[in-house]
Amino acid sequence: MLTDTSRAADFPSLHGIHYLNTAAESIPPVCVNEAVAEYMQHKSLGMRGRDFHFPRVEECREITAKHLGLATDEVSFCSCSSEAYNLLANALQLTPKDEVVVTDLDFPAGATPWLTAPEAARPLTRLWKNRDGAMNLVELAQLLNERTALVQISLVSFYNGHRIAFARLRDMVHLLAPQALIAVDVTQALGRVVLDCQDADIVISSTHKWTLGIHGGGIIGIPKKSAARLTTKAGGWYHLANAFDTDRFESARIKPGALSFSVGMPSFAALYALNAALRYLDQIGVTSIAAHADPLVARVHAGLRDLHITPLAPAQPECSSGIVAFKHENTTAINEALLAQNIHVMHQVGRIRIAVHGYNTAEDIEKLLATLRSALGG
Structure with a gap:
C-alpha cells in the first residue's frame, strides 16, 4: 500500500515510533x-x-x-x-x-x-x-x-x-x-x-x-x-x-x-x-487499506493467543475492523514497557487497545508482540 518512501514523505511524524492508537487520535498526512x-x-x-x-x-x-x-x-x-x-x-x-x-x-x-x-x-x-x-x-x-x-x-x-x-x-x-x-x-x-x-x-x-x-x-x-x-x-x-x-x-x-x-x-x-x-x-482506496491492515490485525490476534491473552472481541476474518483490545491485571506496567519502546497504544486501567491503520507496518506489530512477550516474562 504505502511504500517506505511514500510513508516517510506523507507521515514524517511516524519516524521512530510505532503508532497503534488511531482509534483515539490519527496521525494526519502532510496534505x-x-x-x-x-x-x-x-x-x-x-x-x-x-x-x-x-x-x-x-x-x-x-x-x-x-x-x-x-x-x-x-x-x-x-x-x-x-x-x-x-x-x-x-x-x-x-x-x-x-x-x-x-x-x-x-x-x-x-x-x-x-x-x-x-x-x-x-x-x-x-x-x-x-x-x-x-x-x-x-x-x-x-x-x-x-x-x-x-x-x-x-x-x-x-x-x-x-x-x-x-x-x-x-x-x-x-x-x-x-x-x-x-x-x-x-x-x-x-x-x-x-x-x-x-x-x-x-x-x-x-x-x-x-x-x-x-x-x-x-x-x-x-x-x-x-x-x-x-x-x-x-x-x-x-x-x-x-x-x-x-x-x-x-x-x-x-x-x-x-x-x-x-x-x-x-x-x-x-x-x-x-x-x-x-x-x-x-487515492489509496479503503479496499487497499483493509487488504493491507487486516492481516496485521490477524497477526495481533494470533500473537496475543500465543501469549495466552484472550482479546475482548473474537477475531472476525469475514467482517474485520482495525481494533484489538485485551484486559490484563498489569496493564500499567505493560503500557510503560510499550512506551519505553516508542509503541503507542490506548491504555486505560485494566485495558489495552491496539489500533491498526493503513500506515502501520508488520514491523510495528512484531515490535508490539515482542515487547508484550518481554513485559509478561515470556
Whole structure:
C-alpha cells in the first residue's frame, strides 16, 4: 500500500515510533497540515476568505458522500458526533411510549441523549448486552417490538473492535420493529473498513480518527428515504431555506434531512482538513487499506493467543475492523514497557487497545508482540 518512501514523505511524524492508537487520535498526512494552513491563508483575507471557504465545504461534501455511498445532498456536517446525536434526538421528539435500543459496546455519545431527556419526554432505553465481546442478534430480537423507535449501534465498537453484521441486523429490525429507524456510528470504521451500512437511516461519524482529519467536525449522512423523519427542529440559521428572506421572523423553513443538522457556521478548518484527508484515502482506496491492515490485525490476534491473552472481541476474518483490545491485571506496567519502546497504544486501567491503520507496518506489530512477550516474562 504505502511504500517506505511514500510513508516517510506523507507521515514524517511516524519516524521512530510505532503508532497503534488511531482509534483515539490519527496521525494526519502532510496534505492535511497543508489544508489547514491553506484555511488560515484564506481566513487571513477576512470576508473575502469566504469565497474559498464555502466551495471547500462543497468539495468536502462531495468526497464524504462518495465514502458513505450517498448523494451529496444526503450528507452534511456539524461540530462533532455528540452534537449530531443531540440533533437526532431533537428530530425524533420521542416520548415515554417509544423505545430505543442501545448496545453496551457503544460510545456514550450514542446513548446519553436518550438517558438525559426530560422525564416527561424520555423514551424507554433497552440495553442490548454483548456476549463474550460480540453482539448476538438472537438477543436483539428479544428487545424489538412495535414500540421500538430507534436502534442505535456502532458499526465497529470503540471498546473492543467488534464489528456488527449490519445486513443481518437491518433485516431483523425491519421484520420485528418495522417503525424503527437505524442509526449507525461509523467513527471507528470510516476510512478503515469498506462500509456496508449505506441503507441505514442515519450515519454519524467524527472526523479525527480513521479518516485522518482533525477535531471540530461531525459527519451526518441521511438518505432521502429517511429525510422527512430525520429533519431536526433546532434553531439556527445555516440550515434554513429562508434565513435572510423577508419572512424569516414569521417562519423558519428548515432544509430537510442531513442538511438540517448544519445549524450554524461550518467548522471550516475541520472541513478543509477532512476534504484533504478523505481525498488522500480515496487515492489509496479503503479496499487497499483493509487488504493491507487486516492481516496485521490477524497477526495481533494470533500473537496475543500465543501469549495466552484472550482479546475482548473474537477475531472476525469475514467482517474485520482495525481494533484489538485485551484486559490484563498489569496493564500499567505493560503500557510503560510499550512506551519505553516508542509503541503507542490506548491504555486505560485494566485495558489495552491496539489500533491498526493503513500506515502501520508488520514491523510495528512484531515490535508490539515482542515487547508484550518481554513485559509478561515470556
